[in-house]
Amino acid sequence: KAGVTQTPRYLIKTRGQQVTLSCSPISGHRSVSWYQQTPGQGLQFLFEYFSETQRNKGNFPGRFSGRQFSNSRSEMNVSTLELGDSALYLCASSLEGGNSPLHFGNGTRLTVT
Amino acid sequence: QQQVKQSPQSLIVQKGGISIINCAYENTAFDYFPWYQQFPGKGPALLIAIRPDVSEKKEGRFTISFNKSAKQFSLHIMDSQPGDSATYFCAARKPGNMLTFGGGTRLMVKP
Numbered sequence: 001k002a003g004v005t006q007t008p009r010y011l012i013k014t015r016g017q018q019v020t021l022s023c024s025p026i027s028g029h030r031s032v033s034w035y036q037q038t039p040g041q042g043l044q045f046l047f048e049y050f051s052e053t054q055r056n057k058g059n060f061p062g063r064f065s066g067r068q069f070s071n072s073r074s075e076m077n078v079s080t081l082e083l084g085d086s087a088l089y090l091c092a093s094s095l096e097g098g099n100s101p102l103h104f105g106n107g108t109r110l111t112v113t
Numbered sequence: 114q115q116q117v118k119q120s121p122q123s124l125i126v127q128k129g130g131i132s133i134i135n136c137a138y139e140n141t142a143f144d145y146f147p148w149y150q151q152f153p154g155k156g157p158a159l160l161i162a163i164r165p166d167v168s169e170k171k172e173g174r175f176t177i178s179f180n181k182s183a184k185q186f187s188l189h190i191m192d193s194q195p196g197d198s199a200t201y202f203c204a205a206r207k208p209g210n211m212l213t214f215g216g217g218t219r220l221m222v223k224p
Contacts, residue, residue, distance in 0.1 A: 004156070031210055043157070043202065043214040056211045090156050094210060101147065102212060104156035 001026055004105035006091050012111045018079040021108045025072050025093030031055075032074040033102065034066060037088040046089075049074055050096075081112045116140050117205050119215025126222050132190040134218045136203035139184065143205035147212070148177065148188050151200045160201075161188070193222045 005024040013019050025032050033056075034046040045058035049068035066076040072093075078085055088107040094100040118137045126132045136146075145164055149157035163170045163177040163186065170177045176189040190197055203215040 033210060033212075035212075042216050043204075043212075045211045045213070048210050050210075056209055058211070092156075099145075101159050101162065102210070103159060104149075106154070106156045 004091055004093050004103055006089075006105040006108050008108060009106070010109045010111075012113065013081050014113055015081055015083060017081050018077060019081060019110060020075055020077050021089055021091075021110070023074045023076075023091030023093075023105060025074070025091075026103055029093035029095055029103075030072055031094045031096060031100075032068055032072060033092045033094075034074070034076050035090040035092065035104075036060075037090055037107070038086075043090070046076065078110075083112050086110060086112045116213045117203060117215045119203050119218060121218060122216065123219045124221070126193045126220065128193065128195060128222055128224050130193050130222075132188075132193045132197065132220055132222070134188045134201055134203070134220075135185065136187065136205075136215050137183075137185045138205050138213075140205070140207065140213075141184070142207045143213075144208055145206040146177070146179065146186050147204050147206070148175075149202045149204065149214075151202065151217075157202060190220075193220075195222045195224050198222050 007022045031050045033048040048056040052068045063079045068074045090107045092102040092104045147162035148160045151157045161175045174191045179186045201218045204212040
């Protein structure tokens, strides 16, 4: 089985711009979660989607949003980018959420200048 | 509030030795405790996980020890190899699917 696929791998954006990141979960997985990884704050939960509905949300401002499509693929969007948004954004999928293991992709490295 | 505390931040072990990483949690609602291994440029990869009704779980050279009363759990890597050099994260999950991660331990295994 193919793993979690995230595109693009690298992105460079300017402050004030917006960005969309994409995630394709493992085939058959219906839950998709997003995490932000930075050297200072570590790994932090952004949100989780299951069957196209946001089921959980972390403590991030409203500039961070996401969605899930009927084929379980997910996108996250960050608007009005700030320098502090520079991070590795990780997508993870699981079969159903709750009791099934989380499998991560290799992330999208976002640099905001 | 840091809900999962991980130590040490970095660890150097000789090849063949035992690597031990510790984590402590605060929230008794956590019901699932995975460990992840991350290499540079890669996402975290699930290593091994445990539920609080079990005190120990072993998979190959990796063992989780879990102490529910102390709210602590640890990862032991037996016969550590240079290929084990990576960053290790403990995590805890409440019912639902949100993981809270520890701060990570950078392990270096010297040949």
